[in-house]
Amino acid sequence: MTAHAAERTSPDLRQLIFYTLMLMAFLAASGVPTPLYQLYQESWHFSTPMLTLVFATYLFTLLITLLFSGALSDHLGRRPVILAGLLLQLAAMLCFMLASSLGWLLAARGLQGVATGIVTSALGAALLDCDRHRGPLLASVGPMLGMGLGVLGAGVLVELAPWPMRLAYVVMGLIFIVQIVGLRRARESVSRRPGALASMRPRVRVPAGILPTFMRTMPASVAAWGLGGFTLSLGPALTERITGSGDVLLGALPATLLAVMGSLGVWRLRLMATRTILLFSGTLLPTGVVVILAGVYTHSTALLLLGYAVAGPGFGAGFMGAMRAIMPLASPHERSSLMAAFYVVSYLSASLPALAAGMATRQFGLENTVWGYAAVVMLLSLSVPVSLLRQPSQAPQASD
Template structure:
């Protein structure tokens, strides 16, 4: 084995380790998804409050992205990643100590701060730690770690809550143990950012999209908004629909249904590498549209198999569009603004995961869960189909 081969193997191990840290951090953000029904029984609150608790997390993500989206460009990737892992552990502690809504809100807010820091910094770290050459594998590792982590959270919590003791405690204890491992791994990773001297002041930058990235950012951002709306529906509202409409109370099944969305997203991201950005971005939007149509049909027919089919199709389309979008935006952004640009991309995505879901929760008061879901599905269908048609007529420049 040559020195070059050994160095390439080490580089591959480093970016995969960073992707693992990313996945562990993101898993904590969806860990409570199958547990909301238990919290509702224990504390007593409505479906609207479930979406509000969920939205607090998304608001935390957006606040962190807007306030600290470029901090990893200035301080380095590793300090920001370590801070995000500490915040995730504090979130788990809030859930362990939970005795009412205030600590649920605090836990979700801290989880949102953690995810906001992770989204830009971890994505950039994975891309930068990859060995030289085509960045397709690194881009897939970053986006798959994001979606895979989000999917593993509900699956882990659902299985533990259904088949192990302490359903509202054990999932968070297991996650804290995983965070400790991730913290140690992060400390061992090399820093990829060369610090500037003197260091620019740390100031909230807001939405930072360099001029050269804007043409790629707008359609990719709209596609991400639509795709993350689907994710928000399944992580916040689908557990309630399964329990109330389909009479499915098995928490492991709930976790598996939510996991199927993110698993399909990862599969879509894998296919994007073969299709390329120009074809994958519009195709992803149109497949997402078909998935949302199936979700609407499942609401009308009260069918679990159709709901799962919609979850898989929608997740697959979201994965295609998400990886194509982040690849296009990352390629268009200058090196010194890549972390901030990726953070801005995630701001748009997390606006999609929060605002529509709260709307669904509010509509349930007047229309019920099924009616609110149908209105939501119709809106996402119109948005994703419109973006898909636009991109067919004006495809991205990135190949």
């Protein structure tokens, strides 16, 4: 059955749920190492810059893989590409289970990035094949919710269960085995066609007519992912510094709140105009960051967590709003390269600033680095509503 034929059939609810849960599992696995970073540092004695390099390795490999394999499932079919990602993810879980040094950790994160990069576009397309109305929404909400639950679940297992540096990966490995078995029952929604190798040529381009809107609205996504990258890599260390406690579950809460509240923000704002979504992001994200800084200044755990809860909906709205402002402007033959450009900027925003922050902690200390990092995030986030309010006639409109 072709993709077009699949769109003409009634939505496949069972398959829609299956692929959504699979997408959530991949992003949950990506969040599992976050509450473990402090344990890794204490056990293997590596620096904070190396910690952020471990996080950045995942995003770099994910991005590169996504650029080369983004259209692969259109030629080979959804199921074969998804199966390859599942097998690689299983191998990554095995690397994490066997890890005994920083080198193992880097290898596991790199392999995990490749696995996630392979399935990202294939699962997104599969969700669209199942239901072209609900599919895109679930593709936006699922990853954030999955990442938050992965961080929280790993924190719970580390604190309350045996084998703190292994058990979470065993659990995720079992989940992926179940999904491999379940994939055999999934219906293929596209027919194989030639051109798979040619499709692996990266196409990254912002058309000239779209560039002004891209430059005006993309800072919302950059600010969102900049905060997300910092929280996923250095959030546990910051929480330990503020609270004076090495409680792993407590250290997992900032990333959990950011991701889960982000997914709720996407869900609640999904029917609003794109301009309104961007204004929400430019209000909630900076407000949340201010409350986070208040928590850092006063060493208040309650303020720190409240700040992340407030920033979370702004995080989700920034990503969704920028995408909805930019993507509908592209003609069909421009969408693939424009989406690639969108993801390149977003993922680099999550990795490079976090890596720079990790290096800055050596020179300025963690708390001073937080102040400088927060200032940049707030300026980027605030630039979008300022631009929209100055040019209301050119403001992005809601997309269908």
